[in-house]
Amino acid sequence: MDIRSPAGVVVGVDGSPHATVAADWAAQEAERRGCGLHLVYAVNTGTVTLSPRSGAAVTDLILKNAQAVLDEAIDLVGAAHPTLRPTGDVVPRDAAAAVLAAAEHAELAVVGTRGHGGFAALLLGSVSLRVCAHASCPVVVVRVPPERGDCVLVAIREERDAEALRFGAGQALRAGLPLRALHTWSPVVTDIARGAPLLDESGEEAKLHEQLLSRTVDPVRAEFPELAIEAEDHSGPTAATLVEASKGAALLVVARHRPAPHLGLRLGTAVHAVLHHAHCPVAVIPL
Known part of the structure; x- marks a missing residue:
């Protein structure tokens, strides 16, 4: 079966409450963007061990039930x-x-995080x-029923993250919210004997991070003069800082710095942590 590939918002559904929340978030986003919304229901028809005729009948029944679930999801989104x-597709894969x-x-x-179908497996979900x-x-992961939030939060690690910041700026403008850029860093200079950070008496390291943040944020400020952008940096653990900051955010935006290989997941420990523990939806931006 060919899958339609629309140039709008795509959301995975599976009939679960978590997927329903994700579909509603995706619908709101499609409305704000003025684009189409496409729902995808993936169903595993399995390896049929019955006779060819019985196997075909079982497969048809599975696909028919999946179409009913998808139609219901489309109707719910359309009514709301x-x-x-x-639009939507049932995909046997x-x-x-x-x-x-x-x-x-x-x-x-857009994807959800739990359910009893394709988006279920783990705390976050392997899918x-x-x-x-x-x-x-x-990709936006809607892990919990999202609240309004008072800002769009963007994690800044390096200057390349300006692309993630631009994405966040667009989201903030469409939602009518301010943008908050948050750069976290850990001291490089350590006491080798004790393995502990040393006090940077001159503040040179802090100044370097402050300059990095300015170089990243200032061009985006110029591109979005109508948007309120707050920039701050913190010395401390990235994941814990972002998770805590996400409590007041409508969306947390993080960058995916390296292309993921076909084998294994290379999202980085901080991205994994916020995907599992953030208090708001998380957007992952490929760079």
């Missing part, structure tokens, strides 16, 4: 967001592969992790 005309294929030319992919690791477009 009457300005949208959502691996869930992550189905979403990745559908999102190949999309502006944004969500795979989509975040391999997608060519930004």
Whole structure:
């Protein structure tokens, strides 16, 4: 089966409450962007060990039930967001592969984190992790029922993260929220004997990080003069700082710095941590 690849927002659904929350978030985002919304239901028809005729009948039943779940999801989204005309596909293949294929030319992919189908397996979900690791477009993981939040929070590690900051700026403008850029860093100079950071009496290291943040944020400020942008840096553990800061955010934006290989997930420990523990939806931006 060919999967349609719309240039809008793509969301994976599986009939679970978590997927329903993700679909509603995706619908709101499609409305703000003025683009289409496409729902993907991936279903594993399995390896049929019955006779060919019985096996075909079982497969047809599985696909028919999946279509009913998808139709219900489309109807729910359409009723809650009457300005949208959502579309959808039932795809008999691996869930992550189905979403990745559908999102190949999309502006944004959205996934949930739990359910009893393709998006279930772990605390976050192996499907969500795979989509975040391999997608060519930004991916938003809606891990909890999102609240309004008072800002869009963007994690800044290096100057290349300006692309993630631009994504966050667009999100903030569409949502009518300010943007907060947060740079975290750990002291490089340590007491080798004790393995502890040394006090940087001259503050040179702190100044370097302050300058890095300015070089990253200032061009984005110039591109979005109508947007309120707050920039701050903190010395401390990245993951813990971001998770704590996410409590007041509507969205946390993080960069995926390296292309993920076909084998294994290379999202980095900080990204893994915020995907599992953030208090708001998380957007992962491929650089």
